[in-house]
Amino acid sequence: MYAVIKTGGKQYKVSPGDVLKVEKLDAAPGDEVALSQVLMVVNGDDVTIGNPLVQGASVKARVLEQGRAKKVIVFKKKRRKGYKVKNGHRQPFTAIEIQEVSA
Numbered sequence: 001m002y003a004v005i006k007t008g009g010k011q012y013k014v015s016p017g018d019v020l021k022v023e024k025l026d027a028a029p030g031d032e033v034a035l036s037q038v039l040m041v042v043n044g045d046d047v048t049i050g051n052p053l054v055q056g057a058s059v060k061a062r063v064l065e066q067g068r069a070k071k072v073i074v075f076k077k078k079r080r081k082g083y084k085v086k087n088g089h090r091q092p093f094t095a096i097e098i099q100e101v102s103a
Contacts, residue, residue: 003101004040005059014098024092027063035059041103057103061096068092
């Protein structure tokens with residue numbers, strides 16, 4: 001059994017036991033979160049596709065950690081003008097483990 005969920009503007013294919021990093025959620029490590037934006041649920045040969053969401057479906061997950069990704073360097077330059085800017089960015093994320101997919 002697996003589902004396609006939407007969180008943080010991205011879509012993920014998840015099944016129980018999966019560990020994934022999603023955009024930052026407002027929850028502490030160890031908390032249970034319910035992801036209600038389920039786009040599709042597949043249980044064997046039974047496929048349920050939402051329009052746009054599957055009614056009554058949810059995915060339960062446990063928050064493992066809150067963290068920040070590796071640094072991405074942002075470098076801007078305009079040649080012959082003496083303009084250079086160097087910045088870095090670290091995107092916050094939440095690592096979750098999928099506990100249950102219910103249709």
